[in-house]
Amino acid sequence: xxxxxxxxxxxxxVLVLLALETPxxxxxxxxxxxxxxxxxxxxxxxxASLAGPALRGGGPGPLAGELGAYDDLYGIGAxxxxxxxxxxxxxxxWRPGRGTESALDTALAGQQFSGPxxxxxxxxxxxxxxxxxxxxxxxxxAVVTATPADKVRRTVTAWWLLLAVIGxxxxxxCLSTAFALAGWVLRPVTELDAVTHEIAEGDRxxxxxxxxxxxxxxxxxxxxxxxxxxVSDVMDRQRAFVAHASHQLRNPLTALRLRVEELGPSxxxxxxxxxxxxxxxxxxxxxxxxxxxLTLARAERxxxxxxxxxxxxxxxxxxxxxxxxxxxxxxxxxxVADDAPAYxxxxxxxxxxxxxALIDNAVKFSGDTGEVTVTVRAAxxxxxxxxxxxxxxMTASQLDQATERFWRAPEVQNVDGAGLGLTIVAVLVDASxxxxxxxxxxxxxxxxxxxxxxxxPVVSGGPAELPGPRKPAAAPAPVD
Numbered sequence: 001x002x003x004x005x006x007x008x009x010x011x012x013x014v015l016v017l018l019a020l021e022t023p024x025x026x027x028x029x030x031x032x033x034x035x036x037x038x039x040x041x042x043x044x045x046x047x048a049s050l051a052g053p054a055l056r057g058g059g060p061g062p063l064a065g066e067l068g069a070y071d072d073l074y075g076i077g078a079x080x081x082x083x084x085x086x087x088x089x090x091x092x093x094w095r096p097g098r099g100t101e102s103a104l105d106t107a108l109a110g111q112q113f114s115g116p117x118x119x120x121x122x123x124x125x126x127x128x129x130x131x132x133x134x135x136x137x138x139x140x141x142a143v144v145t146a147t148p149a150d151k152v153r154r155t156v157t158a159w160w161l162l163l164a165v166i167g168x169x170x171x172x173x174c175l176s177t178a179f180a181l182a183g184w185v186l187r188p189v190t191e192l193d194a195v196t197h198e199i200a201e202g203d204r205x206x207x208x209x210x211x212x213x214x215x216x217x218x219x220x221x222x223x224x225x226x227x228x229x230x231v232s233d234v235m236d237r238q239r240a241f242v243a244h245a246s247h248q249l250r251n252p253l254t255a256l257r258l259r260v261e262e263l264g265p266s267x268x269x270x271x272x273x274x275x276x277x278x279x280x281x282x283x284x285x286x287x288x289x290x291x292x293x294l295t296l297a298r299a300e301r302x303x304x305x306x307x308x309x310x311x312x313x314x315x316x317x318x319x320x321x322x323x324x325x326x327x328x329x330x331x332x333x334x335x336v337a338d339d340a341p342a343y344x345x346x347x348x349x350x351x352x353x354x355x356x357a358l359i360d361n362a363v364k365f366s367g368d369t370g371e372v373t374v375t376v377r378a379a380x381x382x383x384x385x386x387x388x389x390x391x392x393x394m395t396a397s398q399l400d401q402a403t404e405r406f407w408r409a410p411e412v413q414n415v416d417g418a419g420l421g422l423t424i425v426a427v428l429v430d431a432s433x434x435x436x437x438x439x440x441x442x443x444x445x446x447x448x449x450x451x452x453x454x455x456x457p458v459v460s461g462g463p464a465e466l467p468g469p470r471k472p473a474a475a476p477a478p479v480d
Contacts (some may be wrong), residue, residue: 107142
Protein backbone atom coordinates (compact mmCIF):
# COMPACT_ATOMS: atom_id res chain seq x y z
CA UNK A 1 0.00 0.00 0.00
CA UNK A 2 2.77 2.45 0.89
CA UNK A 3 4.56 1.72 -2.40
CA UNK A 4 1.39 2.34 -4.38
CA UNK A 5 0.73 5.63 -2.59
CA UNK A 6 4.30 6.83 -3.14
CA UNK A 7 4.19 5.85 -6.82
CA UNK A 8 0.90 7.70 -7.30
CA UNK A 9 2.29 10.84 -5.61
CA UNK A 10 5.51 10.60 -7.63
CA UNK A 11 3.67 10.06 -10.92
CA UNK A 12 1.50 13.11 -10.25
CA UNK A 13 4.59 15.19 -9.48
CA VAL A 14 6.37 14.03 -12.65
CA LEU A 15 3.33 14.87 -14.76
CA VAL A 16 3.14 18.36 -13.21
CA LEU A 17 6.87 18.92 -13.84
CA LEU A 18 6.57 17.78 -17.44
CA ALA A 19 3.55 20.04 -17.97
CA LEU A 20 5.46 23.02 -16.57
CA GLU A 21 9.06 22.46 -17.69
CA THR A 22 8.46 21.25 -21.26
CA PRO A 23 6.87 24.53 -22.44
CA UNK A 24 9.43 26.47 -20.42
CA UNK A 25 12.30 24.60 -22.08
CA UNK A 26 10.81 25.23 -25.52
CA UNK A 27 10.33 28.93 -24.69
CA UNK A 28 13.94 29.30 -23.49
CA UNK A 29 15.20 27.60 -26.66
CA UNK A 30 13.12 29.90 -28.91
CA UNK A 31 14.16 32.98 -26.96
CA UNK A 32 17.88 32.22 -27.24
CA UNK A 33 17.50 31.38 -30.96
CA UNK A 34 15.51 34.60 -31.60
CA UNK A 35 18.14 36.69 -29.82
CA UNK A 36 20.98 35.32 -31.96
CA UNK A 37 18.83 35.52 -35.12
CA UNK A 38 18.01 39.20 -34.47
CA UNK A 39 21.73 39.99 -34.13
CA UNK A 40 22.58 38.16 -37.34
CA UNK A 41 19.75 39.87 -39.27
CA UNK A 42 21.00 43.28 -38.12
CA UNK A 43 24.55 42.43 -39.22
CA UNK A 44 23.36 41.08 -42.59
CA UNK A 45 21.21 44.18 -43.17
CA UNK A 46 24.24 46.42 -42.55
CA UNK A 47 26.33 44.38 -44.99
CA ALA A 48 23.53 44.65 -47.56
CA SER A 49 23.68 48.47 -47.33
CA LEU A 50 27.43 48.34 -48.11
CA ALA A 51 27.12 45.81 -50.95
CA GLY A 52 25.55 48.15 -53.54
CA PRO A 53 28.84 49.39 -55.17
CA ALA A 54 30.20 45.83 -55.37
CA LEU A 55 27.16 44.66 -57.26
CA ARG A 56 27.12 47.71 -59.65
CA GLY A 57 30.39 46.68 -61.20
CA GLY A 58 32.77 48.51 -58.97
CA GLY A 59 35.40 46.85 -56.81
CA PRO A 60 34.61 45.20 -53.52
CA GLY A 61 35.58 48.37 -51.78
CA PRO A 62 35.33 48.35 -48.02
CA LEU A 63 32.93 45.36 -48.07
CA ALA A 64 35.71 42.77 -48.31
CA GLY A 65 37.45 44.24 -45.28
CA GLU A 66 34.21 44.40 -43.32
CA LEU A 67 33.41 40.76 -44.01
CA GLY A 68 36.98 39.68 -43.17
CA ALA A 69 37.01 41.61 -39.89
CA TYR A 70 33.57 40.25 -39.03
CA ASP A 71 34.73 36.69 -39.66
CA ASP A 72 37.94 37.18 -37.67
CA LEU A 73 36.15 38.76 -34.72
CA TYR A 74 33.06 36.53 -34.40
CA GLY A 75 34.00 33.43 -36.39
CA ILE A 76 30.93 33.85 -38.62
CA GLY A 77 31.35 33.31 -42.34
CA ALA A 78 29.56 35.76 -44.67
CA UNK A 79 29.23 36.20 -48.42
CA UNK A 80 27.65 38.51 -50.99
CA UNK A 81 26.16 37.00 -54.15
CA UNK A 82 24.68 38.62 -57.22
CA UNK A 83 21.23 37.99 -58.65
CA UNK A 84 22.56 34.95 -60.52
CA UNK A 85 23.82 33.35 -57.34
CA UNK A 86 27.52 33.93 -58.09
CA UNK A 87 29.68 34.87 -55.12
CA UNK A 88 30.89 38.44 -55.45
CA UNK A 89 32.83 38.69 -52.18
CA UNK A 90 33.17 36.35 -49.18
CA UNK A 91 35.06 36.14 -45.91
CA UNK A 92 37.88 33.67 -45.47
CA UNK A 93 35.76 31.47 -43.19
CA TRP A 94 32.77 31.27 -45.53
CA ARG A 95 31.78 27.74 -46.46
CA PRO A 96 28.47 27.04 -48.18
CA GLY A 97 26.66 24.46 -46.15
CA ARG A 98 23.31 22.88 -45.46
CA GLY A 99 20.52 25.42 -45.78
CA THR A 100 22.48 28.16 -47.53
CA GLU A 101 21.09 27.36 -50.98
CA SER A 102 17.44 27.63 -49.88
CA ALA A 103 18.31 30.76 -47.88
CA LEU A 104 19.79 32.44 -50.99
CA ASP A 105 16.82 31.45 -53.10
CA THR A 106 14.48 33.09 -50.60
CA ALA A 107 16.63 36.24 -50.32
CA LEU A 108 16.98 36.61 -54.09
CA ALA A 109 13.20 36.42 -54.22
CA GLY A 110 13.15 39.58 -52.12
CA GLN A 111 12.46 38.07 -48.64
CA GLN A 112 14.55 37.69 -45.55
CA PHE A 113 15.41 34.16 -44.46
CA SER A 114 16.60 32.69 -41.16
CA GLY A 115 16.75 29.07 -40.16
CA PRO A 116 16.28 26.88 -38.32
CA UNK A 117 13.41 28.26 -36.27
CA UNK A 118 14.90 26.93 -33.02
CA UNK A 119 18.35 25.57 -32.22
CA UNK A 120 17.73 22.38 -30.23
CA UNK A 121 20.55 20.63 -28.36
CA UNK A 122 20.54 17.79 -30.90
CA UNK A 123 20.71 20.08 -34.02
CA UNK A 124 24.13 20.16 -35.75
CA UNK A 125 23.72 22.68 -38.60
CA UNK A 126 24.57 26.41 -38.43
CA UNK A 127 22.12 29.27 -38.04
CA UNK A 128 21.77 30.67 -41.59
CA UNK A 129 20.54 34.24 -42.26
CA UNK A 130 20.05 35.78 -45.75
CA UNK A 131 19.00 39.34 -46.57
CA UNK A 132 18.22 40.70 -50.10
CA UNK A 133 20.14 43.68 -51.50
CA UNK A 134 17.64 46.13 -52.98
CA UNK A 135 18.19 49.16 -55.20
CA UNK A 136 15.07 51.13 -56.03
CA UNK A 137 12.89 48.08 -55.57
CA UNK A 138 15.19 45.87 -57.68
CA UNK A 139 16.95 42.92 -56.08
CA UNK A 140 20.62 43.09 -56.99
CA UNK A 141 21.79 40.17 -54.86
CA ALA A 142 21.86 38.91 -51.30
CA VAL A 143 23.99 38.76 -48.16
CA VAL A 144 24.17 35.43 -46.38
CA THR A 145 25.80 34.55 -43.04
CA ALA A 146 26.32 31.10 -41.43
CA THR A 147 26.63 31.29 -37.65
CA PRO A 148 27.98 28.17 -35.88
CA ALA A 149 25.25 26.98 -33.50
CA ASP A 150 27.62 25.47 -30.90
CA LYS A 151 27.39 28.42 -28.53
CA VAL A 152 23.60 28.56 -28.86
CA ARG A 153 23.35 24.82 -28.26
CA ARG A 154 25.54 25.10 -25.17
CA THR A 155 23.39 27.89 -23.78
CA VAL A 156 20.19 25.97 -24.49
CA THR A 157 21.67 22.78 -23.01
CA ALA A 158 22.70 24.68 -19.88
CA TRP A 159 19.13 25.96 -19.47
CA TRP A 160 17.75 22.46 -19.97
CA LEU A 161 20.21 20.97 -17.46
CA LEU A 162 19.21 23.63 -14.95
CA LEU A 163 15.55 22.72 -15.46
CA ALA A 164 16.41 19.01 -15.11
CA VAL A 165 18.27 19.65 -11.84
CA ILE A 166 15.35 21.68 -10.52
CA GLY A 167 13.02 18.84 -11.56
CA UNK A 168 15.20 16.23 -9.83
CA UNK A 169 15.28 18.31 -6.67
CA UNK A 170 11.51 18.64 -6.83
CA UNK A 171 11.08 14.91 -7.44
CA UNK A 172 13.43 14.08 -4.54
CA UNK A 173 11.54 16.44 -2.25
CA CYS A 174 8.26 14.93 -3.46
CA LEU A 175 9.60 11.41 -2.90
CA SER A 176 10.68 12.09 0.68
CA THR A 177 7.44 13.94 1.38
CA ALA A 178 5.43 11.11 -0.18
CA PHE A 179 7.15 8.50 1.99
CA ALA A 180 6.55 10.59 5.09
CA LEU A 181 2.93 11.27 4.15
CA ALA A 182 2.25 7.64 3.23
CA GLY A 183 3.83 6.49 6.48
CA TRP A 184 1.74 8.97 8.46
CA VAL A 185 -1.44 7.86 6.73
CA LEU A 186 -0.73 4.11 6.81
CA ARG A 187 0.95 3.81 10.23
CA PRO A 188 -2.36 3.36 12.08
CA VAL A 189 -3.53 0.90 9.40
CA THR A 190 -0.31 -1.12 9.77
CA GLU A 191 -0.60 -1.11 13.54
CA LEU A 192 -4.27 -2.04 13.30
CA ASP A 193 -3.35 -5.00 11.11
CA ALA A 194 -0.62 -6.12 13.54
CA VAL A 195 -2.88 -5.78 16.58
CA THR A 196 -5.65 -7.71 14.78
CA HIS A 197 -3.24 -10.59 14.20
CA GLU A 198 -2.09 -10.47 17.83
CA ILE A 199 -5.67 -10.63 19.07
CA ALA A 200 -6.43 -13.47 16.64
CA GLU A 201 -3.44 -15.37 18.04
CA GLY A 202 -4.74 -15.04 21.58
CA ASP A 203 -3.33 -11.78 22.97
CA ARG A 204 -6.60 -10.12 23.96
CA UNK A 205 -4.73 -7.29 25.69
CA UNK A 206 -3.25 -5.89 22.46
CA UNK A 207 -4.54 -2.44 21.51
CA UNK A 208 -3.92 0.21 18.84
CA UNK A 209 -2.40 3.55 19.78
CA UNK A 210 -5.21 6.04 19.04
CA UNK A 211 -3.00 9.10 18.44
CA UNK A 212 -1.55 8.11 15.06
CA UNK A 213 -2.44 9.24 11.56
CA UNK A 214 -5.25 11.45 10.27
CA UNK A 215 -8.36 12.12 12.39
CA UNK A 216 -10.49 9.56 10.52
CA UNK A 217 -8.02 6.76 11.29
CA UNK A 218 -7.68 7.95 14.88
CA UNK A 219 -11.42 7.54 15.29
CA UNK A 220 -11.17 4.11 13.65
CA UNK A 221 -8.42 3.09 16.11
CA UNK A 222 -10.45 4.32 19.07
CA UNK A 223 -13.53 2.44 17.84
CA UNK A 224 -11.46 -0.72 17.32
CA UNK A 225 -10.07 -0.48 20.85
CA UNK A 226 -13.56 -0.02 22.25
CA UNK A 227 -14.79 -3.01 20.28
CA UNK A 228 -11.85 -5.13 21.48
CA UNK A 229 -12.54 -4.09 25.08
CA UNK A 230 -16.20 -5.03 24.76
CA VAL A 231 -15.45 -8.38 23.12
CA SER A 232 -12.77 -9.19 25.70
CA ASP A 233 -15.11 -8.24 28.52
CA VAL A 234 -17.91 -10.37 27.08
CA MET A 235 -15.59 -13.36 26.70
CA ASP A 236 -14.29 -12.94 30.24
CA ARG A 237 -17.82 -12.71 31.58
CA GLN A 238 -18.89 -15.77 29.61
CA ARG A 239 -15.98 -17.86 30.80
CA ALA A 240 -16.33 -16.60 34.33
CA PHE A 241 -20.01 -17.46 34.25
CA VAL A 242 -19.32 -20.99 33.04
CA ALA A 243 -16.62 -21.49 35.66
CA HIS A 244 -18.65 -19.97 38.49
CA ALA A 245 -21.81 -21.79 37.50
CA SER A 246 -19.96 -25.10 37.29
CA HIS A 247 -18.34 -24.50 40.66
CA GLN A 248 -21.40 -23.17 42.47
CA LEU A 249 -23.65 -25.99 41.24
CA ARG A 250 -21.40 -28.60 42.79
CA ASN A 251 -22.51 -27.83 46.36
CA PRO A 252 -26.28 -28.19 45.80
CA LEU A 253 -25.60 -31.20 43.56
CA THR A 254 -23.58 -32.84 46.35
CA ALA A 255 -26.33 -32.10 48.84
CA LEU A 256 -28.93 -33.49 46.43
CA ARG A 257 -26.91 -36.68 46.00
CA LEU A 258 -26.61 -37.16 49.74
CA ARG A 259 -30.37 -36.78 50.16
CA VAL A 260 -30.99 -39.24 47.34
CA GLU A 261 -28.58 -41.69 48.98
CA GLU A 262 -30.41 -41.37 52.30
CA LEU A 263 -33.61 -42.39 50.57
CA GLY A 264 -32.10 -45.75 49.63
CA PRO A 265 -32.65 -47.64 52.91
CA SER A 266 -36.31 -46.58 52.97
CA UNK A 267 -37.05 -48.18 49.60
CA UNK A 268 -38.30 -51.77 49.90
CA UNK A 269 -39.52 -52.75 46.43
CA UNK A 270 -37.19 -53.65 43.58
CA UNK A 271 -38.54 -51.01 41.18
CA UNK A 272 -37.98 -48.25 43.70
CA UNK A 273 -34.41 -49.36 44.33
CA UNK A 274 -33.79 -49.49 40.55
CA UNK A 275 -35.11 -45.93 40.14
CA UNK A 276 -33.03 -44.88 43.13
CA UNK A 277 -29.91 -46.25 41.48
CA UNK A 278 -30.75 -44.43 38.23
CA UNK A 279 -31.15 -41.17 40.13
CA UNK A 280 -27.70 -41.65 41.69
CA UNK A 281 -26.20 -42.32 38.27
CA UNK A 282 -27.80 -39.16 36.88
CA UNK A 283 -26.31 -37.07 39.70
CA UNK A 284 -22.89 -38.59 38.94
CA UNK A 285 -23.38 -37.80 35.26
CA UNK A 286 -24.31 -34.22 36.08
CA UNK A 287 -21.21 -33.91 38.26
CA UNK A 288 -19.08 -35.03 35.29
CA UNK A 289 -20.75 -32.44 33.08
CA UNK A 290 -19.92 -29.70 35.59
CA UNK A 291 -16.30 -30.91 35.77
CA UNK A 292 -16.05 -30.85 31.97
CA UNK A 293 -17.48 -27.33 31.76
CA LEU A 294 -14.97 -26.13 34.34
CA THR A 295 -12.13 -27.79 32.42
CA LEU A 296 -13.30 -26.16 29.17
CA ALA A 297 -13.46 -22.70 30.77
CA ARG A 298 -9.92 -23.12 32.10
CA ALA A 299 -8.65 -24.36 28.74
CA GLU A 300 -10.09 -21.33 26.91
CA ARG A 301 -8.33 -18.97 29.32
CA UNK A 302 -4.87 -20.27 28.40
CA UNK A 303 -3.21 -17.40 26.50
CA UNK A 304 0.33 -16.92 25.16
CA UNK A 305 1.90 -19.26 27.69
CA UNK A 306 3.87 -22.12 26.18
CA UNK A 307 5.77 -24.96 27.83
CA UNK A 308 8.03 -27.62 26.37
CA UNK A 309 7.11 -31.20 27.24
CA UNK A 310 8.27 -34.66 26.25
CA UNK A 311 5.29 -36.11 24.39
CA UNK A 312 6.60 -39.68 24.80
CA UNK A 313 6.82 -39.32 28.58
CA UNK A 314 3.39 -37.70 28.80
CA UNK A 315 1.82 -40.38 26.60
CA UNK A 316 3.45 -43.11 28.72
CA UNK A 317 2.06 -41.58 31.91
CA UNK A 318 -1.45 -41.29 30.48
CA UNK A 319 -1.42 -44.87 29.14
CA UNK A 320 -0.28 -46.11 32.54
CA UNK A 321 -2.98 -44.06 34.26
CA UNK A 322 -5.78 -45.42 32.04
CA UNK A 323 -4.53 -49.00 32.01
CA UNK A 324 -6.60 -50.15 35.07
CA UNK A 325 -9.86 -48.88 33.54
CA UNK A 326 -9.02 -50.47 30.18
CA UNK A 327 -8.24 -53.76 31.90
CA UNK A 328 -11.56 -53.74 33.75
CA UNK A 329 -13.36 -53.24 30.44
CA UNK A 330 -11.31 -55.99 28.72
CA UNK A 331 -9.69 -53.47 26.36
CA UNK A 332 -6.06 -53.76 25.33
CA UNK A 333 -4.32 -50.38 25.76
CA UNK A 334 -0.74 -49.99 24.53
CA UNK A 335 1.80 -47.32 23.62
CA VAL A 336 3.93 -47.34 20.45
CA ALA A 337 6.80 -44.85 20.61
CA ASP A 338 10.57 -44.61 20.35
CA ASP A 339 12.72 -44.55 23.44
CA ALA A 340 14.07 -41.11 22.49
CA PRO A 341 12.13 -38.08 23.74
CA ALA A 342 9.78 -36.28 21.32
CA TYR A 343 9.48 -32.69 22.46
CA UNK A 344 6.47 -30.46 21.77
CA UNK A 345 5.64 -26.87 22.67
CA UNK A 346 2.08 -26.44 23.93
CA UNK A 347 -0.02 -24.59 26.46
CA UNK A 348 0.26 -26.16 29.93
CA UNK A 349 -1.30 -29.67 30.28
CA UNK A 350 -2.55 -29.62 26.66
CA UNK A 351 -1.20 -33.08 25.81
CA UNK A 352 -2.27 -34.50 29.19
CA UNK A 353 -5.88 -33.37 28.93
CA UNK A 354 -6.16 -34.13 25.20
CA UNK A 355 -4.92 -37.70 25.67
CA UNK A 356 -7.20 -38.17 28.69
CA ALA A 357 -10.23 -37.22 26.60
CA LEU A 358 -9.21 -39.28 23.56
CA ILE A 359 -8.21 -42.40 25.52
CA ASP A 360 -11.39 -42.18 27.60
CA ASN A 361 -13.51 -42.12 24.44
CA ALA A 362 -11.48 -44.87 22.78
CA VAL A 363 -11.73 -47.21 25.79
CA LYS A 364 -15.39 -46.41 26.26
CA PHE A 365 -16.44 -47.13 22.67
CA SER A 366 -14.04 -49.97 21.76
CA GLY A 367 -16.12 -52.54 23.64
CA ASP A 368 -14.98 -55.86 25.09
CA THR A 369 -11.80 -57.32 23.56
CA GLY A 370 -11.21 -54.01 21.81
CA GLU A 371 -7.81 -52.47 21.21
CA VAL A 372 -6.60 -48.91 21.77
CA THR A 373 -3.18 -47.88 20.47
CA VAL A 374 -1.43 -44.62 21.34
CA THR A 375 1.47 -43.70 19.02
CA VAL A 376 4.01 -40.89 19.21
CA ARG A 377 6.19 -39.91 16.24
CA ALA A 378 7.86 -36.98 14.52
CA ALA A 379 5.88 -35.62 11.56
CA UNK A 380 5.75 -32.45 9.43
CA UNK A 381 8.41 -30.69 11.46
CA UNK A 382 6.55 -31.32 14.73
CA UNK A 383 5.36 -34.08 17.04
CA UNK A 384 2.26 -36.17 16.26
CA UNK A 385 0.28 -38.27 18.74
CA UNK A 386 -2.45 -40.62 17.51
CA UNK A 387 -5.09 -42.63 19.40
CA UNK A 388 -6.53 -45.55 17.41
CA UNK A 389 -9.44 -47.68 18.58
CA UNK A 390 -11.51 -50.54 17.22
CA UNK A 391 -14.90 -49.03 18.03
CA UNK A 392 -17.76 -48.27 15.63
CA UNK A 393 -16.05 -45.12 14.29
CA MET A 394 -17.93 -42.13 12.84
CA THR A 395 -19.47 -41.14 9.57
CA ALA A 396 -18.17 -38.15 7.59
CA SER A 397 -21.01 -35.92 8.81
CA GLN A 398 -20.41 -37.01 12.41
CA LEU A 399 -16.72 -36.21 12.14
CA ASP A 400 -17.65 -32.66 11.08
CA GLN A 401 -19.79 -32.18 14.20
CA ALA A 402 -17.64 -34.11 16.68
CA THR A 403 -15.95 -31.03 18.22
CA GLU A 404 -19.19 -29.09 18.77
CA ARG A 405 -20.13 -28.54 22.39
CA PHE A 406 -22.53 -31.10 23.88
CA TRP A 407 -22.84 -32.94 20.54
CA ARG A 408 -23.16 -36.70 20.72
CA ALA A 409 -23.86 -39.29 18.07
CA PRO A 410 -27.48 -40.50 18.09
CA GLU A 411 -26.50 -44.13 18.73
CA VAL A 412 -24.51 -43.32 21.90
CA GLN A 413 -26.94 -41.04 23.68
CA ASN A 414 -27.24 -43.52 26.59
CA VAL A 415 -23.47 -43.83 27.10
CA ASP A 416 -21.89 -41.82 29.92
CA GLY A 417 -20.51 -38.47 28.78
CA ALA A 418 -21.31 -34.82 28.34
CA GLY A 419 -20.20 -34.26 24.74
CA LEU A 420 -17.42 -31.85 25.79
CA GLY A 421 -14.33 -34.06 25.61
CA LEU A 422 -13.46 -33.42 21.96
CA THR A 423 -14.39 -29.75 22.36
CA ILE A 424 -11.80 -29.42 25.12
CA VAL A 425 -9.23 -31.21 22.96
CA ALA A 426 -9.92 -28.85 20.04
CA VAL A 427 -9.57 -25.76 22.28
CA LEU A 428 -6.27 -26.95 23.77
CA VAL A 429 -4.82 -27.91 20.39
CA ASP A 430 -5.84 -24.61 18.81
CA ALA A 431 -4.36 -22.65 21.74
CA SER A 432 -1.09 -24.55 21.19
CA UNK A 433 -0.99 -23.73 17.43
CA UNK A 434 -1.47 -27.42 16.72
CA UNK A 435 -3.89 -29.53 14.69
CA UNK A 436 -6.57 -32.08 15.52
CA UNK A 437 -7.61 -34.49 12.76
CA UNK A 438 -9.98 -37.42 13.00
CA UNK A 439 -10.74 -40.09 10.44
CA UNK A 440 -12.29 -43.53 10.27
CA UNK A 441 -10.05 -46.54 9.73
CA UNK A 442 -10.66 -49.86 8.05
CA UNK A 443 -12.26 -52.23 8.81
CA UNK A 444 -13.62 -50.31 11.83
CA UNK A 445 -12.55 -47.81 14.40
CA UNK A 446 -11.47 -44.20 14.66
CA UNK A 447 -8.09 -42.45 14.48
CA UNK A 448 -7.70 -39.15 16.36
CA UNK A 449 -4.35 -37.49 15.66
CA UNK A 450 -2.81 -34.52 17.46
CA UNK A 451 0.03 -32.48 16.02
CA UNK A 452 2.06 -29.92 18.00
CA UNK A 453 5.01 -27.76 16.93
CA UNK A 454 8.45 -28.58 18.23
CA UNK A 455 10.40 -26.05 20.32
CA UNK A 456 13.31 -24.03 19.02
CA PRO A 457 16.42 -26.15 19.66
CA VAL A 458 18.56 -23.08 20.43
CA VAL A 459 17.78 -20.65 23.25
CA SER A 460 20.04 -17.68 24.12
CA GLY A 461 22.99 -19.04 22.22
CA GLY A 462 22.88 -22.55 23.69
CA PRO A 463 20.74 -25.70 23.69
CA ALA A 464 17.29 -25.26 25.12
CA GLU A 465 16.64 -26.85 28.51
CA LEU A 466 14.12 -29.55 27.77
CA PRO A 467 12.16 -31.44 30.40
CA GLY A 468 12.93 -35.01 31.24
CA PRO A 469 10.50 -37.93 31.54
CA ARG A 470 7.73 -37.68 34.10
CA LYS A 471 6.39 -40.35 36.33
CA PRO A 472 3.01 -41.87 35.45
CA ALA A 473 0.10 -40.12 37.17
CA ALA A 474 -3.03 -41.59 38.62
CA ALA A 475 -6.05 -42.12 36.40
CA PRO A 476 -8.25 -39.00 36.16
CA ALA A 477 -12.00 -38.83 36.03
CA PRO A 478 -13.38 -39.14 32.48
CA VAL A 479 -13.84 -35.73 30.83
CA ASP A 480 -16.10 -36.64 27.90
